[in-house]
Amino acid sequence: MSPQTFVMKVSPKAPQKRLILTAAEALRRGGLVAFPTETVYGLGADAFNAEAVKQIFVAKGRPLDNPVIVHIASVADLKALTSHVPERASLLIDRFWPGPLTLILRKSPDVPDDVTGGLDTVAVRMPQNKIALALIKALGHPIAAPSANLSGRPSGTTAGHVLQDFAGKIDMILDGGPVAVGLESTVLDLSRKPPAILRPGAITQEDLEPFLGRVVMGRGADDKKRSPGTRYRHYSPKARVTLVEPGDETAIARLLDQHAKAKRKVAVVARHFTAGGGVRPIVRIMPPDLEEYAQQIFAVFRELDELGVDEIIVEKTEEEGIGVAIMDRLRRAAAR
Ligand code: TXA
Ligand code: MG
Helix, strand or coil: CCCCCEEEECCCCCCCHHHHHHHHHHHHCCCCEEEECCCCEEEEEECCCHHHHHHHHHHHCCCCCCCCEEECCCHHHHHHCCCCCCHHHHHHHHHHCCCCEEEEEECCCCCCHHHHCCCCEEEEECCCCHHHHHHHHHHCCCEECCECCCCCCCCCCCHHHHHHHHCCCCCEEEECCCCCCCCCCEEEECCCCCCEEEECCCCCHHHHHHHHCCCEECCCHHHHHHCHHHHCCCCCCCCEEEEECCCCHHHHHHHHHHHHHCCCCEEEEECCCCCCCCCCCEEEECCCCHHHHHHHHHHHHHHHHHCCCCEEEEECCCCCCCHHHHHHHHHHHHCC
């Protein structure tokens, strides 16, 4: 496709107009531009250009039935995407947008089927990142953007990660530095009662319940139909991931022993780790604070892949606040 991928450093506080216009022009021509959001980098195309949206799937190696999120810059942009915004959605929009909350809404016929994987709903969010918002405004159309990573790999949280996966395959990367959150947005399905979280993120069940009453975590066979992305192994480093209970250094020592016998290159990702016995693994000590943990985990996975690690032993985190989203990603990374 594109012979050269331009990387442009953009100020996250005051995005340079000239750079944003250049990127918007590439999108207008049907190109692909990666850009930062507060959650992870997105790989964007003009949401109303079906051909361009198809190229996202080609670049990522993404199954065609896995729909992508549409990013908007103002509530007025919703008009082009859906004919009806339910009252419950409006409450959430007032409180959480711009921010890491994706809402599944009934789609308007104008939204290309390539965006929604043929579903009658569309996933929408307004990102809280000045570069993303400026780009959407400059294009004058919503931007369809999945996370900027090859399908199945950990989402890109820096421009460098995006370049690793897409050098020579996309037109441009807007480098706005490392992202703030580090995990993808919460995906909320309001079309059923009670509403269901199809993918946990920084906005939690407890954050949503005051506005909606009971909210359930969407798991199970029916949910796989509703959020096709949950069907696939995801967020995975190339190395095999094994989870251990918090503080269970005995389990870690046992695994290290096994791997040493098999001559595998091993890493331990934990918040507490002192042992190791005779085996010296690569160790990445994670921050105690869950928000900081979330911000770093995908970068750690990618770094360990670069080092050619075969096995990653990961200590589980507590499942509260953003820890629910962290554990969701860790479990998927460990799924075989
Ligand atoms: O934070 C994020 O959400 C990032 C940034 C770039 O905004 N985007 C992102 O997109 O993570 P993606 O495509 O990697 O994940 C979108 C998820 C997938 O699990 C997909 O199946 C689900 O949202 N999804 C999209 N449209 C849907 C729909 N109409 N109904 C149900 N699930 C949908
Ligand atoms: Mg993704």
